[in-house]
Amino acid sequence: MRNAFSKKLAELASKNKKIYIVVADISPAGAMVDFQKKNPDRFINVGVAEQTMIGVSAGLAMKKKIPFAYTISTFALYRPFEMIRTDLCYQNLPVTVVGMGAGTIYSTLGATHLTQEDIAIARALPNMQILAPCDPNELEECINFCVNKSKKPTYLRIGKAGEKNYTDNSTKWKFGKIRKITAGKSTCILTFGPIVKLAFDVNKKLKKKISIYSCHTLKPFDYQGLEKIFKRYKTIITLEDHSNIGGLGDIVSSFAGKKRYGGQLKSYSLKDKFFHFYGSQKQLLELHGISERKIYKFISGIKN
Amino acid sequence: MQPASKENCKLIRKKILDISQKVSALHVGGAFSSVELIEKIFFKLKEKSDTFILSKGHAGILLYSVLNILGKIKNQELDLYCKSKGDLGVHPDYNNYGISASTGSLGHGLGLAAGMAIAEMNTTKKIFVLISDGELQEGSVWETILFISSRKLNNIVLLVDNNNLQSSTKTTDTHPTLYPIDKKFTSFGWNFANCNGHNSLEIEKKLNLNSKKPFALIAKTIKGYPISFMKNDPKWHYRSPDLKEFKKAMDEIKKN
Numbered sequence: 001m002r003n004a005f006s007k008k009l010a011e012l013a014s015k016n017k018k019i020y021i022v023v024a025d026i027s028p029a030g031a032m033v034d035f036q037k038k039n040p041d042r043f044i045n046v047g048v049a050e051q052t053m054i055g056v057s058a059g060l061a062m063k064k065k066i067p068f069a070y071t072i073s074t075f076a077l078y079r080p081f082e083m084i085r086t087d088l089c090y091q092n093l094p095v096t097v098v099g100m101g102a103g104t105i106y107s108t109l110g111a112t113h114l115t116q117e118d119i120a121i122a123r124a125l126p127n128m129q130i131l132a133p134c135d136p137n138e139l140e141e142c143i144n145f146c147v148n149k150s151k152k153p154t155y156l157r158i159g160k161a162g163e164k165n166y167t168d169n170s171t172k173w174k175f176g177k178i179r180k181i182t183a184g185k186s187t188c189i190l191t192f193g194p195i196v197k198l199a200f201d202v203n204k205k206l207k208k209k210i211s212i213y214s215c216h217t218l219k220p221f222d223y224q225g226l227e228k229i230f231k232r233y234k235t236i237i238t239l240e241d242h243s244n245i246g247g248l249g250d251i252v253s254s255f256a257g258k259k260r261y262g263g264q265l266k267s268y269s270l271k272d273k274f275f276h277f278y279g280s281q282k283q284l285l286e287l288h289g290i291s292e293r294k295i296y297k298f299i300s301g302i303k304n
Numbered sequence: 305m306q307p308a309s310k311e312n313c314k315l316i317r318k319k320i321l322d323i324s325q326k327v328s329a330l331h332v333g334g335a336f337s338s339v340e341l342i343e344k345i346f347f348k349l350k351e352k353s354d355t356f357i358l359s360k361g362h363a364g365i366l367l368y369s370v371l372n373i374l375g376k377i378k379n380q381e382l383d384l385y386c387k388s389k390g391d392l393g394v395h396p397d398y399n400n401y402g403i404s405a406s407t408g409s410l411g412h413g414l415g416l417a418a419g420m421a422i423a424e425m426n427t428t429k430k431i432f433v434l435i436s437d438g439e440l441q442e443g444s445v446w447e448t449i450l451f452i453s454s455r456k457l458n459n460i461v462l463l464v465d466n467n468n469l470q471s472s473t474k475t476t477d478t479h480p481t482l483y484p485i486d487k488k489f490t491s492f493g494w495n496f497a498n499c500n501g502h503n504s505l506e507i508e509k510k511l512n513l514n515s516k517k518p519f520a521l522i523a524k525t526i527k528g529y530p531i532s533f534m535k536n537d538p539k540w541h542y543r544s545p546d547l548k549e550f551k552k553a554m555d556e557i558k559k560n
Contacts, residue, residue, distance in 0.1 A: 063419070
């Protein structure tokens with residue numbers, strides 16, 4: 001995703017002179033190297049200074065530029081939180097804060113580099129939009145939206161490297177709309193971000209295929225679309241690389257209560273617990289009860 | 305002191321005192337220490353396309369008073385300061401009446417200015433920022449000071465209101481190593497000048513608008529200036545004078 005991000009943004013920024021890329025000690029990758037060389041005025045590395053990264057991006061937006069602030073997700077959102085809240089959200093500026101390697105992706109780096117609660121935090125901010133594309137295709141759509149349509153601050157939560165595309169044959173991406181990626185019958189998985197791979201791995205093994213949806217826009221959330229899903233499926237599973245507090249699982253279960261959804265809900269989220277564990281991302285997720293085996297076993301056991 | 309500036313400053317202070325009688329409290333001390341600085345910017349130096357950021361947002365009433373004199377904020381709006389029917393609260397709100405940034409949390413204004421300065425890089429437009437000396441305790445300020453000189457954002461003009469008081473104590477009580485301020489700026493790659501922040505002529509003389517490096521004016525000021533019973537007294541950080549104090553203060557301004 002990092003490379004897709006660099007490629008798409010560099011492509012748009014080469015044409016649109018209003019686009020500025022503000023990074024905090026991130027070396028440009030792929031196509032961004034070339035962009036930086038040709039446009040040193042519009043590629044700004046503030047160094048290890050995340051508060052400045054957000055302040056500078058806000059200032060640029062106040063002068064009608066289109067800035068992208070970009071670094072590893074913990075440092076993009078948590079470190080400069082008050083600048084995001086006051087400079088970006090309170091002043092309602094169209095700045096995109098790109099959190100790279102979100103969730104448990106940096107699985108050997110420890111809790112300082114993991115983002116378990118970013119959606120919860122970003123959701124609580126008035127004016128903030130949240131985008132979490134599930135593959136490089138969706139990421140390109142998100143960048144297009146942020147450059148050409150967005151009028152508000154956006155937290156763009158992305159993966160790192162090597163993610164495959166799952167949405168080649170899906171319905172059109174639309175901001176704020178839950179998107180069906182693959183169609184099945186009475187059970188569906190709602191998810192966002194690169195963990196969509198796990199849903200596909202499970203589905204591959206299932207005899208009775210399930211539907212998989214990408215909830216790429218976490219805020220504003222598509223409650224209308226969710227209501228349709230309540231009507232269509234007897235079992236709804238949420239799958240996320242995020243805490244069980246304030247993420248997709250929470251969104252779906254609280255709305256299900258409100259709408260008196262009569263089916264079965266099951267959520268796979270991270271526990272409200274820090275990791276003191278280093279290993280593969282798969283191992284980290286397993287430690288918090290999220291695995292292909294468990295999800296497969298659950299779905300296979302559904303009687304209907 | 306220049307006669308026009310002196311009259312403007314008197315008018316601004318009287319306006320603030322008038323408003324003080326309609327609200328339970330206001331930041332009169334920190335507003336009074338910045339009057340000459342902000343007067344010089346708005347009535348002399350700032351071109352229409354330049355930007356001014358009040359990073360010490362608690363002096364909002366001072367900015368409103370100046371914008372009122374300049375006709376940007378109407379009397380009836382200023383009368384509704386901190387009232388439910390008005391738009392003006394203690395701290396400035398972005399986009400209301402040409403206010404260029406929402407401030408009130410210290411340590412934000414200079415970062416915004418840095419972004420604006422990058423956007424205006426190849427123009428003659430300037431970004432003026434007023435910060436307080438207490439604000440120099442915020443880490444974000446030093447992050448940005450280092451960044452601004454590294455990026456050669458020479459279109460930033462920073463004014464430091466050095467009244468040596470913060471809300472509860474002297475800045476040197478909590479930070480005895482705050483001084484020298486000027487050497488800190490030069491070691492961070494800036495140009496600077498020290499001046500008497502209540503002498504309009506000196507402010508104008510010392511402000512270098514064509515500096516080859518980002519420029520900071522360190523203005524020595526007195527919180528509550530020129531009111532005898534307010535000067536250097538931390539209790540006037542956030543307080544309205546009672547009627548007796550109000551009359552005495554008005555009297556002192558007339559004679560000043």
